[in-house]
Amino acid sequence: MxxxxxxxxxxxxxxxxxxxxxxxxxxxxxxxxxxxxxxEKGKLEKEYTVRHEMTNALGTLHGGAIASILDEIIxxxxxSMEFSHFKTTVNLVVDYFYPAYEGQVLIAKGLxxxxxxxxxxxxxxxxxxxxxxxxxRAITNMYTTDLAVDLEPLFK
Amino acid sequence: MxxxxxxxxxxxxxxxxxxxxxxxxxxxxxxxxxxxxxxEKGKLEKEYTVRHEMTNALGTLHGGAIASILDEIIxxxxxSMEFSHFKTTVNLVVDYFYPAYEGQVLIAKGLxxxxxxxxxxxxxxxxxxxxxxxxxRAITNMYTTDLAVDLEPLFK
Amino acid sequence: MxxxxxxxxxxxxxxxxxxxxxxxxxxxxxxxxxxxxxxEKGKLEKEYTVRHEMTNALGTLHGGAIASILDEIIxxxxxSMEFSHFKTTVNLVVDYFYPAYEGQVLIAKGLxxxxxxxxxxxxxxxxxxxxxxxxxRAITNMYTTDLAVDLEPLFK
Amino acid sequence: MxxxxxxxxxxxxxxxxxxxxxxxxxxxxxxxxxxxxxxEKGKLEKEYTVRHEMTNALGTLHGGAIASILDEIIxxxxxSMEFSHFKTTVNLVVDYFYPAYEGQVLIAKGLxxxxxxxxxxxxxxxxxxxxxxxxxRAITNMYTTDLAVDLEPLFK
Numbered sequence: 063m064x065x066x067x068x069x070x071x072x073x074x075x076x077x078x079x080x081x082x083x084x085x086x087x088x089x090x091x092x093x094x095x096x097x098x099x100x101x102e103k104g105k106l107e108k109e110y111t112v113r114h115e116m117t118n119a120l121g122t123l124h125g126g127a128i129a130s131i132l133d134e135i136i137x138x139x140x141x142s143m144e145f146s147h148f149k150t151t152v153n154l155v156v157d158y159f160y161p162a163y164e165g166q167v168l169i170a171k172g173l174x175x176x177x178x179x180x181x182x183x184x185x186x187x188x189x190x191x192x193x194x195x196x197x198x199r200a201i202t203n204m205y206t207t208d209l210a211v212d213l214e215p216l217f218k
Numbered sequence: 219m220x221x222x223x224x225x226x227x228x229x230x231x232x233x234x235x236x237x238x239x240x241x242x243x244x245x246x247x248x249x250x251x252x253x254x255x256x257x258e259k260g261k262l263e264k265e266y267t268v269r270h271e272m273t274n275a276l277g278t279l280h281g282g283a284i285a286s287i288l289d290e291i292i293x294x295x296x297x298s299m300e301f302s303h304f305k306t307t308v309n310l311v312v313d314y315f316y317p318a319y320e321g322q323v324l325i326a327k328g329l330x331x332x333x334x335x336x337x338x339x340x341x342x343x344x345x346x347x348x349x350x351x352x353x354x355r356a357i358t359n360m361y362t363t364d365l366a367v368d369l370e371p372l373f374k
Numbered sequence: 375m376x377x378x379x380x381x382x383x384x385x386x387x388x389x390x391x392x393x394x395x396x397x398x399x400x401x402x403x404x405x406x407x408x409x410x411x412x413x414e415k416g417k418l419e420k421e422y423t424v425r426h427e428m429t430n431a432l433g434t435l436h437g438g439a440i441a442s443i444l445d446e447i448i449x450x451x452x453x454s455m456e457f458s459h460f461k462t463t464v465n466l467v468v469d470y471f472y473p474a475y476e477g478q479v480l481i482a483k484g485l486x487x488x489x490x491x492x493x494x495x496x497x498x499x500x501x502x503x504x505x506x507x508x509x510x511r512a513i514t515n516m517y518t519t520d521l522a523v524d525l526e527p528l529f530k
Numbered sequence: 531m532x533x534x535x536x537x538x539x540x541x542x543x544x545x546x547x548x549x550x551x552x553x554x555x556x557x558x559x560x561x562x563x564x565x566x567x568x569x570e571k572g573k574l575e576k577e578y579t580v581r582h583e584m585t586n587a588l589g590t591l592h593g594g595a596i597a598s599i600l601d602e603i604i605x606x607x608x609x610s611m612e613f614s615h616f617k618t619t620v621n622l623v624v625d626y627f628y629p630a631y632e633g634q635v636l637i638a639k640g641l642x643x644x645x646x647x648x649x650x651x652x653x654x655x656x657x658x659x660x661x662x663x664x665x666x667r668a669i670t671n672m673y674t675t676d677l678a679v680d681l682e683p684l685f686k
Contacts, residue, residue, distance in 0.1 A: 088273070088274045088275040089270055089271045089274075089280075090271060090272050090274060090280035090283050091274065091280070093271050094282070114245055115245045115246060115249050116245070116246050117245050117246060118244045118245075118246060119242070119243035119244040124244065124245075124289070125307050125310060126250070126283075126285055126287070126288075126289040127246050129286065130282025130283065130286055132282075133281045133282040133285065137281075151281050151314050152313070152314065152515050153311065153312060153313045153314065153464075153465065153515055154281060154285060154311075154314075155309065155310075155467070155623050156285070156310045156311075157308070157651055157669065158306075158308065158309065158310075159644045159646065175664075175667070176627045178627065180517060181517055183625055196643075199651075201623070201625065201667075201669070203465055203625065205492060205493055308621075308671050309621065309671055311467055313495055313513065313515060315488045315490065315495065331508075331511070332471045334471065336673060339469055352488060357469065357511075359469065361648060398587070399587035400585070401583045401585050402583060402594060402595050403586065403587070403592070406594070427557045429558060430557075430559065431554070436558035436598070436601070437601045437605075437619050437622060438594070438595075438600075439558050439594075441598060441601065441622060441624070442592070442594025442595065445592070445593045445594040445597065449593075462626075463593050463626050464625070465623065465626065466622075466624045467621065467623045468597070468622045468623075469620070469621045470618075
């Protein structure tokens, strides 16, 4: 049964690899978009394109949209751990380094830094695809709840 | 001229008070929505409604959307300081306490904690309107740039 | 028995009020010093004096010492909640606003912001006593462990 | 003259390499101890031993002492950048993963993540030397002041 669950996690990520519009269960995640380009356990990459509606008054990617993309990649990285119980976000710390403009393509990388029984610590990074510049970085602590994971609705 | 600038800040906020759809200059800010319900120098309140497209797979307000609303209220609070030069966000720290569901109304409060010549520190809080529960809190450090503020485009 | 535990918490704090050198169980806490000047459930005040050995190369209170005092006041505030199980620190976020010099007296304030079953969120603030300036602020998330509290060793 | 300044930075770090008790200018830094074991521009390593007076009531390295060691290694890493003007700490974010006990030896690693003209972002990590476990991690934003660096007092 663990084996079966593992297969379901793998199926889920494999079904999303390279897809422009995977039909995710998260409406805001779908709004942000993003294409999964790499996954392994605890390490993920997605590509995002800066759309006009994600920008601020200065024409650059909004700080909240940056936080949202980083929260998304971290959330997907947690799912890649093939966990049995849901983790909930305790906090999100975002540091901003560099602006991104409409039309630019971003690479978001998620990484599990320290997985604990109760508290896990993850990191997200956001780069400009064309020159590799680090535009922002985030860290998150997550708390493992008692709510068991059921992946089946994701396959409906 | 300082007086005139002051008047322009006041005009700007007064023109937005209670408006459902103020035509802001920030596309992502417009997407998030929000109605300004109170402003004074360094202290702001806005109301937001949780729309379906802001939610996550669990049906609650997405952590990224929470971060975005808090970033917005903090950004508006900085503008209420009637500053002469743009401030840019160094970091955003969000702590999550409680979920919010589709259709719920939120009160976002922004507060200037410490205004420095170079670095300013602000706080944002997000409450459920119906029971006053604190659902999340954020702090931000901002750095004052050399870029002079010109409000006039906001009145076009 | 709950009543008795409550009494023990009250006894503990009462015995420390205004004492220059309470014999605490934390060696580093003792090194930092500090005198408890006020306590109620979830709200504490202590006074600290900046000693030479707490300063940095610029002659001001070391950023690590500031973090330490804030961590201490937050830790004492958690104890004031009369909790039954130990809480462990998940993270500490310190924002620095203003320097403090050798010999200056500081007021440290601790506050419980949000007590949850599993995760609690607290805040610490550090002021200069003579002019009330806020020199630093900290927030912490704590996780409630399964380790039951036994106060009795504190009374030996 | 730039060359001379460079030499002075190198001299400073070389004089400290492997020294048990370098006579630093920071009293609290001296109290924490630590031996420089590796340096290059933007990347440093020091070793610390957990002394009794650094522990808390549970007998483990105090959270404030952990924050202090991380603040120290980050501060030393900034100096290794051979900068011309002092940088001041805007904030310090510490995440705690694992306890350390009296007598244990720790490896502290500092790393410059992103050096900007005005804001720089650094990271510190703290490991148990014997098994390599990551016990805590910190990030810091620093702001470059107008105060010119004069290293000469360090050679007196």
